[in-house]
Amino acid sequence: MITVHSVNLSFAHNGATLPVLRDISFHLESEDYCAIIGPSGCGKTSLLFLLAGLLQPDSGTIDITGSPRSGTILQNFGLFPWKTVSQNIALGLVLQKRPPHEVRRRVDSLLEEMGLSGFGEHFPGQLSGGMQQRVALARALAIEPDILFMDEPLSSLDALTRERLQNLIVDIRQAKGISTVLVTHSIEEAVFLGRTIIVLSGRPGRVLQIIDNPDADTDNFRQSDTFFQRCIAVRQILAGEVDGPHA
Ligand SMILES: Nc1ncnc2c1ncn2[C@@H]1O[C@H](COP(=O)(O)OP(=O)(O)OP(=O)(O)O)[C@@H](O)[C@H]1O
Ligand SMILES: [Mg+2]
Structure with a gap:
């Protein structure tokens, strides 16, 4: 509330x-x-x-x-261009110091959920606007807000x-x-x-x-x-x- x-x-x-x-x-x-x-x-x-x-x-x-727990998607995506898609999605989980195997599992499942399988090692600049938007959504959802x-x-x-x-x-x-x-x-x-x-x-x-x-x-x-x-x-x-x- x-x-x-x-x-x-x-x-x-x-x-x-x-x-x-x-x-x-x-x-x-x-x-x-x-x-x-x-x-x-x-x-x-x-x-x-x-x-x-x-x-x-x-x-x-x-x-x-x-x-x-809140997740935030900033105006203009707020993705880090120097980090890969997977690293961007993992950001909140890494900040929470979750164990690496858990981070990997969560990121893989979000990549699949958002239709981004196979793009984990791409950088945001290599994706379309709609795909970048889904990365931003995946990053916000990663911490289960x-x-x-x-x-x-x-x-x-x-x-x-x-x-x-x-x-x-x-x-x-x-x-x-x-x-x-x-x-x-x-x-x-x-x-x-x-x-x-x-x-x-x-x-x-x-x-x-x-x-x-x-x-x-x-x-x-x-x-x-x-x-x-x-x-x-x-x-x-x-x-x-x-x-x-x-x-
Ligand atoms: N950190 C800041 N320092 C000074 N002024 C600011 C700051 N952040 C926003 N403003 C000013 O506050 C007003 C509202 O900004 P805000 O970004 O909240 O508007 P907005 O409704 O989100 O606009 P848009 O639809 O263009 O995104 C603007 O006039 C902006 O210039
Ligand atoms: Mg605004």
Whole structure:
């Protein structure tokens, strides 16, 4: 369970203070699937860093019950180009000082699960964008997280590869019972993958609306009327056509 209460964040820039997030509050149940959407620069990555404990707010609180193990996929993959695919996937396990035979077993099984068998000794630069994205996913999954924080994990992929990876994320979180918080620019992706959709305003990011989207993850959702209606609703909120209850 994640409870964010009245969080404010600013950065110091050239002696001035740049407000980035203003009065952010929301609540996520455990095993929720959350999508955070908002315009570029509105503070999405900063909010994800706050949730992952990589940044501290200026004021307000973030409570995450049960000290879950979290995995994070950074914007632009965050892979180390000088390490092989296997070494990248193994990173978290090596940091946890797991025995080498266990690391190898886990990495091999993740390579297979992600359709990357035979690419363990390649370097990220030798892979396609979609494959690099699957390496980033495998690396985050290696430590068997309870929560996965993902920062635009599928941007820069072509539409079909993107849909395939969206389906992979659905399969993984259903199979492993992982909560996910996904930051995205894409309205369709937020509606397909977010059971709770948090729509942020432009900087400083405020919560414009929190949308309950219980159909996310259901069969054929992408082709349904509900899907299109929800996409239109999110687009209108982002465009400032509708004031949400928090605006
Ligand atoms: N470490 C930092 N120091 C100073 N300013 C920062 C820092 N990190 C982010 N910012 C500023 O905070 C604002 C929000 O940045 P953030 O990366 O959270 O936005 P974002 O919504 O993720 O953007 P994008 O969609 O382009 O990824 C931006 O104006 C950025 O310049
Ligand atoms: Mg960002």
